[in-house]
Amino acid sequence: MTRRDDFAQVMKTLECLVRAGISTRINAVILRGINEEDLLPLAMMTRTHGLDVRFIEEMPFNGEGHRGELMWDFRKLREELMKYFPSMRQVPGEPSATAVNYAVEGHAGRIGIIAAYSRTFCGTCNRIRITPQGQLKTCLYDGGVLDIRKLLREGTSEAGLAAAIEKAVMNRARDGFEAERNRVKNPVHESMATIGG
Ligand code: SF4
Structure with missing residues (x-):
């Protein structure tokens, strides 16, 4: 899926991160007919490793915009995970967190789902992004709501810039x-990759 055959290297790095006590998350997208068999092994990593494994619904940000039926939405992910881990319980999250996190009895790490x-x-979303082209995005799905590069090139003052950004955020969708x-x-x-994560 990643077009690189570096599994051993990735696992080695992962073990080092966990051993060093560095907070680590694995983000995974489950796709119909492609990697459904990975759901359980990935979730099982939280049993022995103190890390977060988070399953993210597939999004259309793939350079092609493919948008078929979403098979693995958060409900199906949760249902499937509950079958394997009946003790799975939602844990309180931070304000504005994008993931709903779950603890499983006896597991060192947590499982998360991102809808x-x-x-x-x-x-509760508080995310903003700036693309490499200088477009401010107040939502992953917008097409850019403020051209910061243009403002900078026009010599807009810092105060002017701050006011423009504030206005864009106040008017977010x-x-x-x-x-x-x-x-x-x-x-x-x-x-x-062109959005900034
Ligand atoms: S507002 Fe946009 S970026 Fe924020 S959670 Fe919703 S879809 Fe995602």
Whole structure:
């Protein structure tokens, strides 16, 4: 899936991180017919390793914009995980957290689910991003709401810049669906690598 055959190296690095007590998360996307068999082994890593394994719903930010039926949404992920781990219980999260986290009895780490496509956590989202082209995004799904590069090139003062950013944030879309509807260029297709994560 990653187009690199470096599994042993990745595992070695992972073990080093955990041994050194560095807070570590593994983000994974489960895709129908491609890696469904990885769900349990990945989740099982939390039994022996004090790390977070988080399952993220598939998003259209792949450079192609493919948007088929979402098979592994957060409900299915949770249902499937509950079958394997009946003791799985939601734990309180930080404000504005994007993941819903679960503890499993006897597990050193936690399992998380991120409803990145269903967009059920927009109400508490506090994320903003700046693309490499200098576009401010107040939602992953918008097409850029403020051209910061242009403002900088025009010599806008720091105060002017701060005011423009504040205005953009104050006027952010209600949720990811509204942000997507407001885009000039639709459908969403850009690669996550061009967005800034
Ligand atoms: S507002 Fe946008 S970036 Fe924030 S959680 Fe919703 S979809 Fe994601």
